[in-house]
Amino acid sequence: MSEYLDDSVDTKLRAELELHVSQCPNCFVVVDTTKRTLQVYKGMEAQDVPAGVKGRLMAAIEKKIAARRARGCAPAAAQNPSTGQAPR
């Protein structure tokens, strides 16, 4: 049923399922309410990350980056930023 709801079944199977769902009250209700379950979740707006959380995240990352630079682990970009190649 998931693949039917995701529209990822082939045309022939889809037609067969649609015919069955249209004739079977139980299947119609299950498919319809499952579809609506997905719709209501997909309709949820994502909450933004609280400003304090963002600030602490960036502070932690900056600290990590500074520590890595201090160890001399990642200086390549400053020397040759155009290579686009991963360090070997």
Add this chain to the structure above:
Amino acid sequence: MTPSRQPEEIAEVDPPETTVAPEEASEPTPAGFQEAPLVEAARQGDAEAFSKLVKQYERKIFRLAKNITQNDEDAEDVLQEAFLKAYEHLDDFQGNSKFYTWIVRIAVNESLMKLRKRKSDKTVPLDEPVETGEETVVREIAVWEGNPEDQYSGEELRGILDSAVQALKPVFRTVFILRDIEEMSTEETAEALGISVPAVKSRLLRARLQLRERLTRLFKRKGEDVFAYL
């Protein structure tokens, strides 16, 4: 690097290189955002590039962590730990998959570790076979009364939806969140969780049906509910 199928180990060892082909993956990023050049620059030490990746995905990763852990403090910890771990292991990321799929996998593992530490959540390893028991499911057959969005405030509805997701076992919850909330493809979800595509499909169906049952109990048209074995 061979992809690991033991996601529980990943958070403690190192994030794996993944093998999802680009054409198999859905596109979670807005038009115009080019992830690969930023990843390359970050790997070569460009801090600004890594910051751009963080800003691009922090909202999704925070929501993912909050949905799995159902806890603000844990979600913040997961957010930090996931990006810090990704930065530490950038050299292990070889670009065969999207950075987003990679960071999702790290965040899922960090989230599951939080659940384990809490000990109130009976966690099943993600790669363990799960008996879905479809043949024994009792389904509630009742149509819904109108649109839930019209009957509840946004906050009330969010609470209802969060509670229903929280009631799912983690093995089902994680698949549902990645597929239906984060809208990742089946292949990406399999890669991010270190499980097979058939396992994703099976668990997704189970999760969807369980959520349908819970929501139907709340949203059904009164007086016309019928229980039936299918």
